[in-house]
Amino acid sequence: MNLPQHFFDLGYSTVSELWSRQEVRRISAIWENCLAGTSIHADRQLSLKYPDLFQAFQEVGLWDWVASQIGDSYRLVKSLYMDKPDQANWAVNWHQDLYGVVSGTVPKDWRLGKPKDGLCYVQLPDEYLSDQRTLRIHLDECGPSQGGLQVIEGSHANGVLDVPTQKRWIERKFQLVTGAEGSAC
Template sequence: MNYINNKIELEKNGYSVLADLYSDSEVSQILDCIENNEQSGNSFMKTKDLFAIRQLIKNVPDLTSLLFNKKLIELLSDLSESQYFLTKAIYFDKPSESNWFVAYHQDLSISVDRKADLENYSNWTFKKGQYGVQPPIEILKDTITIRIHLDKTDKNNGALKVIPKSHLNGIVRVDTKDWNIENEFVCEVEKGGAMLMKPLTLHASNRTINGKKRRVIHLEFNKHNLTEPLAWLEHYGIKTST
């Protein structure tokens, strides 16, 4: 496989969609691995509208070999010549009866191991036992998000909507509406496919209205070390072959 066109589209538009990253069998193995794992502790969140697992690799380590198949490794290799590593892994299950929606926003926070008073690190949070912070913009610009879809996802069950090229405008104050909703694009993804995204791309999702699930594994990759004494809360190297 060659993913150079996806790289070009990601850099130009702030997103790209691809199919067949995982076979139906691989998707089933991933779901079985998650469902058979003990689900307790701060990293697990469950409501009627959402089930999520934060620090997914730490909490479900057997997923590593299933997620990093040959195609994902080739994709990461094609996306960048730099040595990227995994900095965030979350599992989202948007149940079929969910009425949960997310308004337009950018992903401006990273997860770190501690709090420190540092220049260009702002908007600190502390949720579910972990620190979040908005890092220097260069780190956000160089983040690559890969959303692995474990169900077919379209506009009726919460596919992400994006504003193409909005990542080129830096950090946007969403309340100013300094962007054009008419350019909105719905990223429909097949089961086993993936959506690539820049975190500065404005994105949103609607409520589920067709009674179908939307299970997604959200992975973020970066190549930068943080300003000491900060370190990424999650930091997993990527092997170069399966």
């Protein structure tokens, strides 16, 4: 695994140039083609709905880069899209990403979540959550007003937080993670 130590200490790291301007333009053009005639600002099923986009990710080396960072035994479990322009922005409160999509029989000790977009979500056990990694790719500038990611450094290392503990963590200072076109965190 090639992730920097501060990733494990803080819970995140940034990559200032995951893709070149030309690669971003290529991915953006494919994505705009996928969205033609829609007004979508968020989608939870990218990998299912837009296979051309994921093929383009392969062609610009995304999956090879991921494997170089976390090893080649990874698998994609969720793919989200959010476009948060000033005129279509929405607030997302601080939260822990605790839920994953499952199909088939759900173990009895797993907590069911709310169905979304026809998918069954469950709260994943700690052993699954601690192995998850999230990659956020910026196809355009992502500043504070376009939904920069607010991170509470170190909160990831404490497992699933109960409500009183969450309130104590939220009182701490957030680190706002923004990014330039082609960057990732």
